[in-house]
Amino acid sequence: MAARCSSVLLRCVLLPALLLALSGAQEDIHTLTRMEDLHNLHSGRYFPRHGLPLLWWFCQVLRIDHRNHMRLNFDIRLESYGFQPFQNNFDENQRRHLFPVIRGQSSSYYSLGDLAYPGATALPSSILRYYFNPGVPNVPWMLGGHDANRDRLVVLFHPSSFRILRLYLTDHYSPEATYRIAPRLVRRIKKLSSVKFQAAVGYVSYITYCSHHLDTNSSTQYSCNPVFSQKTHLEVKTTNGYATLHWNRVPYSNLDAWVGLYADGSKADGSYLSFHYISGKTSGTFVSSTLVTPGLQVRLFKHKTAKHSAFRGNQLDEACGVLPVRLPSHKVYMQLYAKGGHACARLFMHNSLNISNSAFSSAWVGFFSSDNAPNTNYRNYRYVKHFTKEKDLPGYQVWVDGCVGNLLSVGVQARFFPNNGYGHISRTKPWAC
Structure with a gap:
C-alpha cells in the first residue's frame, strides 16, 4: 500500500491534506x-x-x-x-x-x-x-x-x-x-x-x-429590438493583415444603414476608424485600411444621421478565442496572437525552466500560411533564445517573439521546432478570425 501511495503522492497525500485543511476552515x-x-x-x-x-x-x-x-x-x-x-x-x-x-x-x-x-x-x-x-x-x-x-x-x-x-x-x-x-x-x-x-x-x-411580455402587450411603450430577435451578428476578421468588417442578419433594409470599425468598446460612436454603407444588404463584408489589432469592434447604425449605434459586436480577441497549446514533454505553452496586422507567438514557460537553457538553444518558432504547408515552407521564424520577456504570471514567465510573423489571414499557423531540423513538436490551431 505504501508503494502505491508513493507512486501517486499527489492523490494519496497532498490532496487529502488540502481537503483536511479546508474542512477545518x-x-x-x-x-x-x-x-x-x-x-x-x-x-x-x-x-x-x-x-x-x-x-x-x-x-x-x-x-x-x-x-x-x-x-x-x-x-x-x-x-x-x-x-x-x-x-x-x-x-x-x-x-x-x-x-x-x-x-x-x-x-x-x-x-x-x-x-x-x-x-x-x-x-x-x-x-x-x-x-x-x-x-x-x-x-x-x-x-x-x-x-x-x-x-x-x-x-x-x-x-x-x-x-x-x-x-x-x-x-x-x-x-x-x-x-x-x-x-x-x-x-x-x-x-x-x-x-x-x-x-x-x-x-x-x-x-x-x-x-x-412585450409583443403580447400592444399598450406598452417598449418594443423588441430586432437585432436581438433576429440574432444579428457582427465581427472582425482578417484579410492580409487588415481588419475586415463582417455583418449578418441585419434587420434594416434602408440603403443608408452602415457599419463602423472602432478601436475597442470604450470608444464613442463618433470615433470610428472606418465605416461602410451596407446598402440594404443583410449580410456582407468590407475590407478596411486598419491593421488588425486586439479589441477591434464592429458597430451597426440604422441610418447615416444616427448618433448612437443600434448594435455592437464582440471585441476581437487577441488569440481569436483559442487556448495556448502545450508542448509535449515540456512545461511550455505556445499561443498565436495578433498585433499590428502580424502573426505573433507567445510562450508561457514554467518557472522551473530557463529560456537560455541549452534545451532551447536551437529551438525556433515558424509561421506558416496554412495548416497544410510543409514544414520547410515557413514564411518567417524566430529562435526562442531571441524572444523577449513580456510579463510574469503565477508559475510562469511569458515570452514573445516580437511579431515577426507574416501578415495575418485566415489559416495562418505557428509551429514549434525543438532544434535546427524541420520536425515540429507542436502547432497552434490555424487562425480563424
Whole structure:
C-alpha cells in the first residue's frame, strides 16, 4: 500500500491534506445541489446579468469523473478566458474571509467573469452580448439592474492536477449572494443545452422577455429590438493583415444603414476608424485600411444621421478565442496572437525552466500560411533564445517573439521546432478570425 501511495503522492497525500485543511476552515456558504436551487435565487436571473450563462458554459468545459472530481484541460494561471487570481482577504466590515482560508500554497482561488479583464473577450458571445450592448434592449432596466458585469465564478484551483476543488457563484463577492455549486449540480448542468438550462433555472434573456411580455402587450411603450430577435451578428476578421468588417442578419433594409470599425468598446460612436454603407444588404463584408489589432469592434447604425449605434459586436480577441497549446514533454505553452496586422507567438514557460537553457538553444518558432504547408515552407521564424520577456504570471514567465510573423489571414499557423531540423513538436490551431 505504501508503494502505491508513493507512486501517486499527489492523490494519496497532498490532496487529502488540502481537503483536511479546508474542512477545518469555517464555511457558512450555502451549497446549491439542485436546479431548483438556482431557480430560487433572488438575483441574477434577468438580463443583462451574465452569471447563469457563465455557469452553464463553465460546466460544459469541466470534466467530472465518477468520484465527482472536477478538472479542466487547461491551466487557468495563463489567464485564459479572463481568469485572474482572487485575493481572499479579510473583510473588516464583515469580520471574516469570504471563502475558507487555505493553509499552504498548493491551491489558490481564481475568479472568472470580469468582462473588462484582458482575456475575457475569448468568452462566448452569449455571455458578452449585454456587456457590449448595455443600452440596446429597449426595456425597463429595473429587470436586471444597470450593471452587466456584476457576476463572478470563483474556483479553488489545484495547479498540479488541474482540479477544481470548489466552485462558487457570487454576485460581486457579496456574502449574502455567494453560493457553492455542488459537483452533482455541475453534472446535471452538463447534460442540458443552453436553452434548456435557462428554462430550467428561469433565466430571462432579452428575447424571452420580448416574446412573453412585450409583443403580447400592444399598450406598452417598449418594443423588441430586432437585432436581438433576429440574432444579428457582427465581427472582425482578417484579410492580409487588415481588419475586415463582417455583418449578418441585419434587420434594416434602408440603403443608408452602415457599419463602423472602432478601436475597442470604450470608444464613442463618433470615433470610428472606418465605416461602410451596407446598402440594404443583410449580410456582407468590407475590407478596411486598419491593421488588425486586439479589441477591434464592429458597430451597426440604422441610418447615416444616427448618433448612437443600434448594435455592437464582440471585441476581437487577441488569440481569436483559442487556448495556448502545450508542448509535449515540456512545461511550455505556445499561443498565436495578433498585433499590428502580424502573426505573433507567445510562450508561457514554467518557472522551473530557463529560456537560455541549452534545451532551447536551437529551438525556433515558424509561421506558416496554412495548416497544410510543409514544414520547410515557413514564411518567417524566430529562435526562442531571441524572444523577449513580456510579463510574469503565477508559475510562469511569458515570452514573445516580437511579431515577426507574416501578415495575418485566415489559416495562418505557428509551429514549434525543438532544434535546427524541420520536425515540429507542436502547432497552434490555424487562425480563424
